[in-house]
Amino acid sequence: MSEVLFDLSRISGWRNLFFVFAVGSYSVTQADLDSLRPLYWASLVFFLLSAALERHYSKQKPIRLIARVPFVLWLLLVVSLCAASALWAIFPEAVLHSQYIPNVLYGTITICGMWLSIESWSDVVRFLKLYVISVLAMSLFLIFSQFLLGGFGRIGTVFDIVPNGPAMQMGFALMFCLMLYGAGNCSKKATVSIVVVLLLSIILTDSRKTMVASGLAIFLFVCYDKRAYLDSRKLVLAIPVVLVIVIAIFTIPFLNETIGYRLMGLLTGTFSDGSVDLSSLERDYYRETALKLFAERPFLGIGFEGFAAYLQSIGYWHVAYSHCNYTELLANLGVVGLVAYYSMYLTLIVRCIRYRQDSRFISYFILVMLFIRLVVEYGQVVYIDVDNYIVMLLMYASAYSFGCNPNSGGGGVAHARPSKFKSERCSV
Template sequence: MKKITLNQLINCIMFFYVLSIYVFTSQAGWNILSNCLALFLIGLIWLEILLLRKEIIFNFFLFVYSLFIIICMVSVFYAIEPSTAFSKIQTLILIYILILSLINYVDTLEKLYFIMKCFIFSGFITSIYILINADFTVLERIGSELGNVNSIGMIIGISSILCLFYLLKTRNYWYSVIILTDLIVILLTGSRKALLFVVISIVLMLIFQEDIKLGSKFRALFISIVFIFAIFYIINNVPLFYQIIGERMGTMFDFFSSSGTADSSMNIRSEMILWGWSWFKEHPFLGYGIDNYRVLLSTSSGQGYTYSHNNVIELLVGTGIIGTALFYLANVIVIRDLMKASKVISKSLCYMFIAIIVGYMIMSVGMVYYDDKGIGFILAIGSIIYRLAKTEN
């Protein structure tokens, strides 16, 4: 009987952990299983590092991200509600250790591509599960059985973008089946953020393909415009999609127009941003403690105990301008390294990661992602592609 190698065991746990991010992270109780898989994966990675006596890598991204984590940890001591801040710190430390482990584990493009496929197939499995369990007799947003539908839509969006890269790279049209399934589920979650994220990222990917000829750029731009019009035609003319997401997109456009919108959720979240900005101006440098926006919201406005739905405001209120600047600087460092890597390795690969990171940064206005495990994977892998490129060459 063939023995299972340590690397094969790591790959197995890696896949199940990535899958758990999709199906367990947002579910109360089940997220413990996901965290256990993370700890097991981290243990196996560091066992391999010790056995192979690998050199420990601590890049500039990790250094800046470490400073962000330290600011978050310090904020516990002056937080309005220290227990809330401490709970969030536990999540951030787990993500940090996972990022550190991934950066030291992924030393070949083969490992990088395997992790990308873990995301692709986890997203596809999640999409199939959601479709099987959906009740189409009721016109409502699907995916809530796995947690927050916006979070589900966003992480499936990552899968679809990674899948598009493989489709363009290999011309294996089975990947188009996965992309189509993912896009249908994203539309049926009714997540405006996920739809905009996917559209923005795919357009960036199509424009920044390998071929830099001007004619190819115009062709990619034309395809992008057709893709955008096709998506918005479908959500406005197919009754199922219109009821779930088309109408929601309409209220969003109304909000940004001079006429305004009657969508209460949009109006309330706009007020939440304004409240957060006013609180930030009172404590601009260090904030009120990580994840303590919800404390201020419940005590000052009576709107309930919830987060700000805006990553920038959440960090400004929680960690002040110092913590916010460090977090986004870490994102920018990864983008810079990817742009450098694009000169010596697949441009499509690098700009795919850039598209995802930039997409998340743009969507900061409508979601909180500093504690998101999925984008943590993307930042970790993105930060090492330049090193892999130099090694491969």
């Protein structure tokens, strides 16, 4: 999977290596490892430079911009709205001193380098593979370092890293790995090995959102039918297997202690008023507070980073985001911010439905990923995260590369057909 990708006798090999290091070290160079952050910055700069040099010396045709316009406009809209909110924010200093400002720089460098390197479906496949490799390397690093330095526990805590960040990257990497396999760009053996390692890593992060998201992704992947998206027969067969797994999680002591109690807290906190864990209770408080702030300023919100600034102003003991992307957007940027951010989701949904005949599997799985994101984002704030925009770009590039995949066929798997889609849809 990585043999050709890292040919260091070529500029493209160095570009790929810098990209892997940048993505893999994004969540790791935090907290106790923030002294390594200059390495992250250097990898970003060298990634952009090597991408520019590789494009220059490869003598490729100029990048066609028409298909990139929606994503670029969306990104500018979200960033501009966050920055402009300082004009009406209740806590303008929170906007001006936000970590989001350097995050925008990190994201801009990464996305520019990717745009310089992506021109066709084969380029998209390359970056999907690089993303999976980078997260796989990060996962193995966190697992081994945790057991060597901190003993058994949530991976990342030995470096004081909040595990939810790496867990989200692991979940996306798992989904991209499944998408590569379904599109005929990754072997079965490699896919199974990578998925097993990523699933183990996700379990060790103890992130229940990512556990549910990964399980749902695998379930919907297994139930895919190239003729009609979901195969009812596969659904019927898969449901008993899922029930057995759920029963095992709650009855086998080891699984219950590592996974079961967290999932029970998620279920009781979402669907009942019964006993829940402290994490669920605090999340309820965050969401309720965010909605109250939204009710005060429903149109434009109280300003970017306003929710955390409000908690600090009232002396709340645990200042954080609202742990819900919807309430965070509503509180900080109002209805305008919510619509602006999720407009890209709508764009991708329309694109996948409209051009689903070009590559049914890719369109199906992007829709699956969007559905899972919409579910998971009820419990996690993602619109401020650099990795979130890298993932969105990969999904966007995949959706706008329909027809460039020689193996896409009707079902997206090993059905070769003449390349008759060399239109604007093939250039991302």
